[in-house]
Amino acid sequence: LFLVSSSVWVALSLPSPVAAADGQAGGEQCPPFLCGDVTIYFPFGLIPDGAGQTNCGAAIGFQLRCHNNIPYLGSFQSEHDMQILSIFYHNHSLLIADRLAYFNRSSPEGCRIPTANTSSQLAPPFSVSPVNQNLIFYNCTKPPPPGAGLVETVCHKNTFVRAADGRPDESAGSYFLEDCNATMVPVLGVSGKVNATNYEQLVRDGFLATWQWPPQLPPPGNFALGTSIIPSLSISLAIYIYIYIHTHTHTVH
Numbered sequence: 001l002f003l004v005s006s007s008v009w010v011a012l013s014l015p016s017p018v019a020a021a022d023g024q025a026g027g028e029q030c031p032p033f034l035c036g037d038v039t040i041y042f043p044f045g046l047i048p049d050g051a052g053q054t055n056c057g058a059a060i061g062f063q064l065r066c067h068n069n070i071p072y073l074g075s076f077q078s079e080h081d082m083q084i085l086s087i088f089y090h091n092h093s094l095l096i097a098d099r100l101a102y103f104n105r106s107s108p109e110g111c112r113i114p115t116a117n118t119s120s121q122l123a124p125p126f127s128v129s130p131v132n133q134n135l136i137f138y139n140c141t142k143p144p145p146p147g148a149g150l151v152e153t154v155c156h157k158n159t160f161v162r163a164a165d166g167r168p169d170e171s172a173g174s175y176f177l178e179d180c181n182a183t184m185v186p187v188l189g190v191s192g193k194v195n196a197t198n199y200e201q202l203v204r205d206g207f208l209a210t211w212q213w214p215p216q217l218p219p220p221g222n223f224a225l226g227t228s229i230i231p232s233l234s235i236s237l238a239i240y241i242y243i244y245i246h247t248h249t250h251t252v253h
Contacts, residue, residue, distance in 0.1 A: 030044070030045045030046060033046060035066035035070070036066075038085070039087070040071060045063050046063075047063050047065045061126065070083060071083070072084065073096065082098060082099065082121070082209075084096050093129060094208070095206045095208055096206050096207065097203070097205070098185075100112075102114060102203060103153060103154050105154060113137045113153055113155055113183075114137050115139060115181070117185075118186055119184070124212070128208075129208040132187060132188055133187055133194045134163075134164035134186050135161055135163060135164065135185045135194065135196060135203070136163075136164055136184055137161050137199075138158075138161070139159055139180065139183070140159070140179055140180035140181075141180075142158060144179070149162050150162050151197050153199070158180075160180075162175070163194045163196045164184070171184065172184040186207040187207055188206060189205075
């Protein structure tokens with residue numbers, strides 16, 4: 001009877017699985033907050049103004065900033081930060097868009113198109129969802145041959161776009177055109193094939209990304225016995241239980 005009671009005491013005295021996991025991740029659960037129209041809560045953590053990081057949230061990859069009531073992944077000073085348009089906590093996904101001012105002909109920096117594959121701008125725990133469709137942007141040194149199915153962008157200067165057609169090797173390289181640099185940009189679009197002539201609106205509307213929980217952090221509310229309680233048992237506690245069992249075994253005999 002005492003052994004059962006001791007086991008219960010051991011389990012109750014251990015830290016809760018979520019609390020222990022938060023400690024391993026380097027932060028606690030942040031209080032929910034509203035940034036513009038987006039509600040932010042765990043696993044995301046807000047980086048305070050003037051700070052380089054936050055002490056709450058699931059992990060470094062889940063840090064974000066709220067700048068002018070607009071949420072961004074990471075630090076908004078970074079050229080490749082993504083604006084968060086919406087977060088869907090129930091299926092670990094979010095709608096995000098590149099914040100750079102593409103297709104702006106009045107920009108002092110000049111009109112520009114995407115030149116970096118979106119997948120290269122996302123780091124774990126985030127990845128591009130396969131439900132997206134893709135646009136291929138071309139920055140060419142000379143006009144491509146006719147019949148390539150390209151739409152000229154508002155930036156002109158031999159910049160073009162086309163809708164991807166779902167090739168087996170769906171990558172920018174599979175849409176190679178001579179004398180052109182190809183860039184793949186995912187867009188959520190709507191049901192059916194996207195229309196390349198709507199490229200500006202499609203890019204502004206963003207794409208769907210998903211996230212995976214860090215290995216050391218079970219999702220909130222999950223009581224993972226094998227991954228939370230057992231590793232928390234210290235060696236000394238295991239030795240104590242071993243000695244107790246053998247001591248009482250000898251007492252019985």
